Amino acid sequence: MLLDQETENEIVYELCQLLGRAIVPVSRSDRPGGAGEGFGTAFFYTELVGATDDGEVVHEWLLTADVATRAAYGEIGLRPSVTEPADAASEPITLPDFADQWLHVPAVGLAAMPTGGLHGYAEDRGWRWRTQQVTDAVAAGVDAVARIGAAPGSAFVLALGVADDGSRPLEAVIERVVRDGDVPRITTELPAGYVGAPVFGVETGPDGELALHCLGLVLPAEDGGHPVATFDRIRSALAEATAGFR
Template sequence: MLLDPDAESGVAYELCQVVGRAILPYRTADAYGTAFFFQDGDDPVGEALLTAADLVGAPGGELGLRSSVTEPAGVAPDAVAESEIVPGWARFPGDGVAVLPTAGLHRYAGDGGWRWRVQPVPATIAAGPEAVAALGAEGSSAFVLAHGVREDDSRPLEVGIERVVRDGDDVRITSELPAGYVGAPVFVVQPDAAGEVALYCLGLVLPGVDGHPVATFDRIRAVLPATPGDT
């Protein structure tokens, strides 16, 4: 669904309110990206951090922390080194996805005397086959919630308003995204089964040239069960 500019601005604002605290900046010694919390059902065991497989595994990996995603104020560090988290990232290069079970993140926080205060992307808005099939070659409004990279190396939370297309099984953002956007979640608006307009999370941004492939949630769900991956 292609929205007019006013509607796109409204969706971007709503996304920041609903899932803004799902998003974390991620970096390694030589790359910037974004990761996000996803909650697969009501069971806390189903919570995971997701990003692009190409980002993780390099030296110096760390998750940045904003004050809004932890409590109490002033206790959490500015960043969490991925070497401190066990279990670590599971990589699934064939699907482009990396998964970090959040049990280790919660243990790390508890040992440090603080708690996570996040808004995971809920499974109820993860795009199913029908939402993906509704995309076409003509382009739909897409919203990428990411931590960009400023000249001073700061990582503000941003919403990129883009266009996404589908060509067969391939879903792609048509323009090149700024630094820091790889791994970020991609959202679209589509009519639901009742004909009402609904928000869906398509998946996450993968690296690309002259645009970016999207790892859709059918690929992500296939690797979410307790699978060791290529670690």
């Protein structure tokens, strides 16, 4: 769905307000102390896996592009807005054996980390995560992904860029998404730090209002644009990888 510029600008503002705390910076390196040689963005996703008498059962994941995690060393950055108290942790979470911390699905281009260890890390140091998540309700279903066509539609990427001083500012950009064969793709090449970031689209809901949904995540650039690992494939990959534990 292609929107007018005014509406696109309004959605960018709302996206930063609603999900600005869903994303964290990641960086990777092949040597100790060298994190920051490869930059990406990761985001929190809560997957609905069932229900009990006490309520819904969800799994929380940190998702990013597989390429952003394939290194011996890595860091997950901590922004002041995602910790409680704010500024409780100024140093990034440094992880040796970085690639081993993730569930890898190369066929999809996905890396997923269960967040139990991240919550334990915070608890051990006297703070807690204060995040927003891309929920199952916001993540695009099969039908929404299938409706992405050859005609360009409005898309919105929420990411942590890379400034000249090495800081990671929150950025939201307006792009175009099209279907290229079986794979939706962003039509332009994005700046450093955007790989792994969530991509959003909109559709008109039953009540006539615009409904925001997360199409998936940004994969590395190809031919001047970026393929998108869509949520229909992400859900299937997570279900298959964790089938024995649900």
